[in-house]
Structure formats: structure tokens, C-alpha cells
Amino acid sequence: MPGFVLLVRPRRDDDPAIRLGITVSGKVGGAVIRNRMKRRFRALARELLPLSGIAGADHVLIGRQSGIERPYAALRAELEKALGRLRQKASSSVSSPHRGADRPTGDRPGPVPE
Incomplete structure (x- = not known):
């Protein structure tokens, strides 16, 4: 999206809580601008994540330079659209697993050969 990047990662820990992380780098602007963007992101998240967020996942909003103005x-419309896309993607991946989905991921070690 033009104003931000949204990353969502399921935790797979059986906790349905929706967690939020917000980051705005120094390249975007000074402290006042970064803090204003973070406040706007928190307000958007309070409004939209309980309804449209993915339960049991971590959501990270990364502010972009074009999001300032x-x-x-x-x-709000962009976040709704992004969450809608992610919900579609999550529901389709549950019904049709991707090839290689049973392979161990990088965050968990696989079986140790003997």
C-alpha cells in the first residue's frame, strides 16, 4: 500500500490474540512526524484489527514516506483492503495447502539425523 507495508505472521500457539507492532524509520522524518504516524496507525489498528485482523497472528505496520500526508x-481504506487480501489468502491456504508445506520452517529445527 502507498502509506504503509503490512506484514502478518500466524503464531501457531493456539492463542487467538491479535498482536500489533508499529515501526516508522528515521528516513520517514523527525521524531514528531514518526510519532504522529504511529498514533495514526494505533488508531487505525484499534478500529479495524478487532473486526478484520487475523486471530492468532502478529500484525506489523511499517510506515512509508508517502504515508505522512x-x-x-x-x-483506513488501504488497511481494510490489505486485511481483506490477507484474509482471502489465509482462507485459501487453509483449504489448499501449498506444495512443500510439510517441510520444517527455518524457525524450528527439523529432525536430527542419527
Whole structure:
């Protein structure tokens, strides 16, 4: 999305809580601008994540330079769209697992050969 990047990662820990992380780098602007963006992201998350977020997942919003002057309504629409896409992707991946999904991931070690 033009104003931010949204990353979502399921935790797979049987906890349905939706967690949020927000980051805005120094390249975006000074402390005042970064803090304003973070406040806007927190307000958006309070409004949309309980309804449209993915339960049991970590959601991370990364602010972009173009998000500074974007109207709140535009950011809200973009976040709704991004969450909708992710929900579609999550529901389709549950019904049709990807090839190689049974392989161990990088965050968990596989079986140790003897």
C-alpha cells in the first residue's frame, strides 16, 4: 500500500490474540512526524484489527514516506483492503495447502539425523 507495508505472521500457539507492532524509520522524518504516524496507525489498528485482523497472528505496520500526508480515510481504506487480501489468502491456504508445506520452517529445527 502507498502509506504503509503490512506484514502478518500466524503464531501457531493456539492463542487467538491479535498482536500489533508499529515501526516508522528515521528516513520517514523527525521524531514528531514518526510519532504522529504511529498514533495514526494505533488508531487505525484499534478500529479495524478487532473486526478484520487475523486471530492468532502478529500484525506489523511499517510506515512509508508517502504515508505522512495521506488522509486518514485513505489510510483506513488501504488497511481494510490489505486485511481483506490477507484474509482471502489465509482462507485459501487453509483449504489448499501449498506444495512443500510439510517441510520444517527455518524457525524450528527439523529432525536430527542419527
